[in-house]
Amino acid sequence: MLVSEREQLRANIERQVKEFGNDRSALIPVLQDVQHKYGHVSEYVMQVVADILHIHPVEVYGVASFYSFIGHKQKGRFIIRLCRTISCDMQGKDRVARQLENDLGIQFGETTPDGNFTLEWANCLGMCDQGPALLVNERIYTKVTPETVHDILEECRTLFGVYALQEKETLCELPTPVK
Amino acid sequence: MSIELNKNTSRSPLSQRIQPMGIPGLEITDKLVTVTIDDKEVTVPSGTTILEVAKQIGIRIPTLCYHEDLCVAGVCRICVVEVEGQRTLQTACAYPVTEPITVRTHTRKVRQARRHILDLMLSKHYGECYACFRNNNCELQALAKEYGVDFFRFGHPEKPRFKVDRSSHSLVRDMDKCILCRRCIRTCIDLQEVGVLEVDKRSDQSKVITFGDKPLGEVVCINCGQCINRCPTGALRANDPTEEVWAAIDDPTKHVVIQTAPSPRAGIGECFGLEPGHPLTFELNTALRECGFDKIFDTNFSADLTIIEEGTELLLRLHKALVEKKAVALPQFTSCSPGWVKYLEHFYPEYIPNLSSAKSPQQMFGAVIKTYYAQLNKIDPKDIVTVALMPCSAKKFECNRPEMCDSGWKDVDYGLTTREMAQMISEAGIDLPAMPKSDFDDPFGTATGSGVIFGATGGVMEAALRTVIELVCGIKVEDLFEHADIIPVRGFEGIRFLELPIKKVGPVPDLLKNLIPDWKWLEGATLKVAAAHGTANAKLVMEDIKAGGRCSECHFIEFMACPGGCLGGGGQPIPTSPSIRAARAKAIYSEDASYEIRKSHENPAVVKLYTEFLTDGPCGHISHKLLHTGYTPRGKYIV
Known part of the structure; x- marks a missing residue:
C-alpha cells in the first residue's frame, strides 16, 4: 500500500470514529463501515483501528474473525451467500447451489478469477417461509430456483441491480480485483 | 497518594478484567446471605461467588478456567453445581450469591456433567502425557484422574492437529494441548496489557492465536511467560x-x-x-x-x-x-x-x-x-x-x-x-x-x-x-x-x-x-x-x-x-x-x-x-x- 493511501485510510477511519465515538463499543460499526467501503478489513486497518480506539490489535482481529460478514481477505465484488439451513435445504437449495457453481465455475468458498463473485454458505437468513434464500451483498433474493439464478447473476454482471448501483456511488475506493 | 494511578483503568472488556472476587455489577456488599452447600450452612456477604463460599468452608469444587489472578470467565464449565430452584446447572465460579440458596456440589447430575465436559475436552486434546513437561503437574490430567476417566467417550485425536510454534526464543506454543480455557488471553490482555493472544473464530473452530496467526517470534510478545505460569495444561512452555x-x-x-x-x-x-x-x-x-x-x-x-x-x-x-x-x-x-x-x-x-x-x-x-x-x-x-x-x-x-x-x-x-x-x-x-x-x-x-x-x-x-x-x-x-x-x-x-x-x-x-x-x-x-x-x-x-x-x-x-x-x-x-x-x-x-x-x-x-x-x-x-x-x-x- 502506498503511503498516501495509508494516510487516506487512517483519515477515513478517524472520521468514522468521530461519528461512532472514541471507545471500544465503536469497534463493530467501524469495522462494518470499513468492510462496506473496502470490501475487506486488512490487517493494517485492524491495527489502525486498534490504535485509534485504544485497544489491542489482536482483540480487533478476534472480533473480525468472529463475524463471518467481516473478512480480512479481499473477496469478490458480489458476495453470494446461499442459506444452507434446514428449511432452505428442504425447498431445494442443493439444485440452486449446483446451478450457482456451474454458472460461475467455482466451488463454495471460492472467488471467480475476475474478482467479481464470491460464493459462500450462510446459516439461516430468516427467510424460512420463502426458501431457498440467498443474499447478494446486502440484498436478499427469495424463492430462488435454478432458472432465477441465471437472472440474478446477469443482474449483477450488467451492474443494473439497484443495490449495485447504490454501492457504486458510495464507494470511495473500488476494491482491487483479486489476482 | 497514588489512588489515581492505582485505580482500575483497564481498557479490556469487563469479561476480561481482573476481578478476583465478585462479578461486575454484583460487587460484594455489606448485605449478608445464607448459603447452604452440601447441607453446610454459612453466612457470607452478598456477591460472593459459590466457589469462594465453598472454599471458605473447605468444600472442593474443581476448576480449570478459574484463576485467582484473573477475572471470572466461566467458559470451561467444569465447576458446575446444582442450585435448588434453577433448571440448569450453574457455574460456581460465576454465580454470585445474592439471596439464600441451596447448592449441591456432587449429585449424580453434576458428576455426570463434569465427566462429559472432561470427555469433550479430551476429545480434542492431543496430549501425550508421558512426553509432556507438565506430566504430574497438569490440571487437566489431575481432573481426569479425579473423575476416573478410563476411556475416551468422544474419541481422542490420533495425530497432532497443529504445528508447534517454536519461533520465539523464549516460548513454545503447542495448540494441541490447549483446552481453550482462555487463561493465557486474560493474562496477556488484562493482567499484562500486552495483547498478544486472543481467540480466533468461534465454536468448534475457535483457537487461541496471535495477531494474524503469526508466529510468536514475530508479534509484540514481550516473553514475560506469565501465560506459561497460568496455563492449566502443557500448551505453553518455555524454550x-x-x-x-x-x-x-x-x-x-x-x-x-x-x-x-x-x-x-x-x-x-x-x-x-x-x-x-x-x-x-x-x-x-x-x-x-x-x-x-x-x-x-x-x-x-x-x-x-x-x-x-x-x-x-x-x-x-x-x-x-x-x-x-x-x-x-x-x-x-x-x-x-x-x-x-x-x-x-x-x-x-x-x-x-x-x-x-x-x-x-x-x-x-x-x-x-x-x-x-x-x-x-x-x-x-x-x-x-x-x-x-x-x-x-x-x-x-x-x-x-x-x-x-x-x-x-x-x-x-x-x-x-x-x-x-x-x-x-x-x-x-x-x-x-x-x-x-x-x-x-x-x-x-x-x-x-x-x-x-x-x-x-x-x-x-x-x-x-x-x-x-x-x-x-x-x-x-x-x-x-x-x-x-x-x-x-x-x-x-x-x-x-x-x-x-x-x-x-x-x-x-x-x-x-x-x-x-x-x-x-x-x-x-x-x-x-x-x-x-x-x-x-x-x-x-x-x-x-x-x-x-x-x-x-x-x-x-x-x-x-x-x-x-x-x-x-x-x-x-x-x-x-x-x-x-x-x-x-x-x-x-x-x-x-x-x-x-x-x-x-x-x-x-x-x-x-x-x-x-x-x-x-x-x-x-x-x-x-x-x-x-x-x-x-x-x-x-x-x-
Whole structure:
C-alpha cells in the first residue's frame, strides 16, 4: 500500500470514529463501515483501528474473525451467500447451489478469477417461509430456483441491480480485483 | 497518594478484567446471605461467588478456567453445581450469591456433567502425557484422574492437529494441548496489557492465536511467560535448552559456569514438594556441583555491580540536568527486566533514551565471566559456557539478543528457568531439600543483601537507594530506615512512590571521584523515585509520564514486567497465586536480613573488580564496553 493511501485510510477511519465515538463499543460499526467501503478489513486497518480506539490489535482481529460478514481477505465484488439451513435445504437449495457453481465455475468458498463473485454458505437468513434464500451483498433474493439464478447473476454482471448501483456511488475506493 | 494511578483503568472488556472476587455489577456488599452447600450452612456477604463460599468452608469444587489472578470467565464449565430452584446447572465460579440458596456440589447430575465436559475436552486434546513437561503437574490430567476417566467417550485425536510454534526464543506454543480455557488471553490482555493472544473464530473452530496467526517470534510478545505460569495444561512452555546444557557439562573441554538468581532459589523448593517460601540457596549449590557444573556463582554479585553502574548513571544524569543544565532523559528507567525492556521497545520506543544503558545482572555477569574471570583463571573464553539460572522466560530472549556479545563471545550461552533446573536436578537423581549446604565459588563468592532483594518488586529501588544514600549523604542508611529496610518501596501495591529529601551531603567517595567533583548541587534536593510491577502498571506509569503527571517528576523508576517482580516470573514453578508470591517475597526479604553486608557498594568482590579490572571506574570506558548496551525501537505495528 502506498503511503498516501495509508494516510487516506487512517483519515477515513478517524472520521468514522468521530461519528461512532472514541471507545471500544465503536469497534463493530467501524469495522462494518470499513468492510462496506473496502470490501475487506486488512490487517493494517485492524491495527489502525486498534490504535485509534485504544485497544489491542489482536482483540480487533478476534472480533473480525468472529463475524463471518467481516473478512480480512479481499473477496469478490458480489458476495453470494446461499442459506444452507434446514428449511432452505428442504425447498431445494442443493439444485440452486449446483446451478450457482456451474454458472460461475467455482466451488463454495471460492472467488471467480475476475474478482467479481464470491460464493459462500450462510446459516439461516430468516427467510424460512420463502426458501431457498440467498443474499447478494446486502440484498436478499427469495424463492430462488435454478432458472432465477441465471437472472440474478446477469443482474449483477450488467451492474443494473439497484443495490449495485447504490454501492457504486458510495464507494470511495473500488476494491482491487483479486489476482 | 497514588489512588489515581492505582485505580482500575483497564481498557479490556469487563469479561476480561481482573476481578478476583465478585462479578461486575454484583460487587460484594455489606448485605449478608445464607448459603447452604452440601447441607453446610454459612453466612457470607452478598456477591460472593459459590466457589469462594465453598472454599471458605473447605468444600472442593474443581476448576480449570478459574484463576485467582484473573477475572471470572466461566467458559470451561467444569465447576458446575446444582442450585435448588434453577433448571440448569450453574457455574460456581460465576454465580454470585445474592439471596439464600441451596447448592449441591456432587449429585449424580453434576458428576455426570463434569465427566462429559472432561470427555469433550479430551476429545480434542492431543496430549501425550508421558512426553509432556507438565506430566504430574497438569490440571487437566489431575481432573481426569479425579473423575476416573478410563476411556475416551468422544474419541481422542490420533495425530497432532497443529504445528508447534517454536519461533520465539523464549516460548513454545503447542495448540494441541490447549483446552481453550482462555487463561493465557486474560493474562496477556488484562493482567499484562500486552495483547498478544486472543481467540480466533468461534465454536468448534475457535483457537487461541496471535495477531494474524503469526508466529510468536514475530508479534509484540514481550516473553514475560506469565501465560506459561497460568496455563492449566502443557500448551505453553518455555524454550528448553536443557539438552544443550547437559551436552556442555558432558564435554570435558568445556568449563561450565552457572550463575543463580535469588528468585529461583526461593522458588525451586516448590518443585520438590516444599511449601512456598523455603529458600534452598546453599543446598542448590551442592546439587549443582553434583550435576557437574564447574563453578557456581551468585547473580547477586552482578546485581550489586548493576546497582553501582545504574546508580552512577543516575547521578551523572542528574548532574547533567542540574549543574550542566543540559537536556537529559529523566526519569531514568531500570533495565533489569528483559520483559519490560521489550515492552518499552514495542509500545513506547520514544522513551528508549530514558532506559538505563546498564545491562541486566545476568548479562553483566556473562560479560565479566568471559573477560575478567577468564583472564584471572587463564581459561580461553571460547571454552567457557555460561549458564544462567533465572526465574524468567524473557532472559532466554535477552541472552540471544545480537548485541549481547560485548566480551567477544556470546555473553550468556543458555538461560535456564527454575522449572528446567528442577528437571535437571531430578534427572540427576538428587533430592534437593536433603542436600548439605555449601557456599558459592570465588572470586565472586561474597554477596550482599541488596543483590538478593532484586528478586522482589521494589528491590532494585531499595538496593539502589541504600547505595545512593550512603554514597551521597555520607551517612548510614540505618540512620534513616530501621535495619536499612526501606519499607515504603516494598509490598505488592501496583505503583509505589518514595520521596527522599537530601538534607546534607557527604564527601565524594573514591569510586566516583573522577566523575563528579562534589555533591553540593544535590544539597536540599528531593530525590523522587517510584516502583511499578506488571506491565499493566508500567503502562499506567508511562501514560502518566506522557500526560506530565506525578510520575514524570520522578528521577528514577523501577519497572518489573511480572506481577510481584522476578519472584513471580514466567520461569518460576507452576502454579502461581498472590499467596505463593507473598511467601516467596518473605523468603527473599528474610534472606536479605540474614546477610552481614547488605549494601552493594560494600561488596568486597565488586570493590575488587573495580580496582583490578574496571580500572576507570563505574560508567568508564571498559565498563561502557562490557556492562552497558543499547536498545532497538521495535514499534507495535506488525507487518
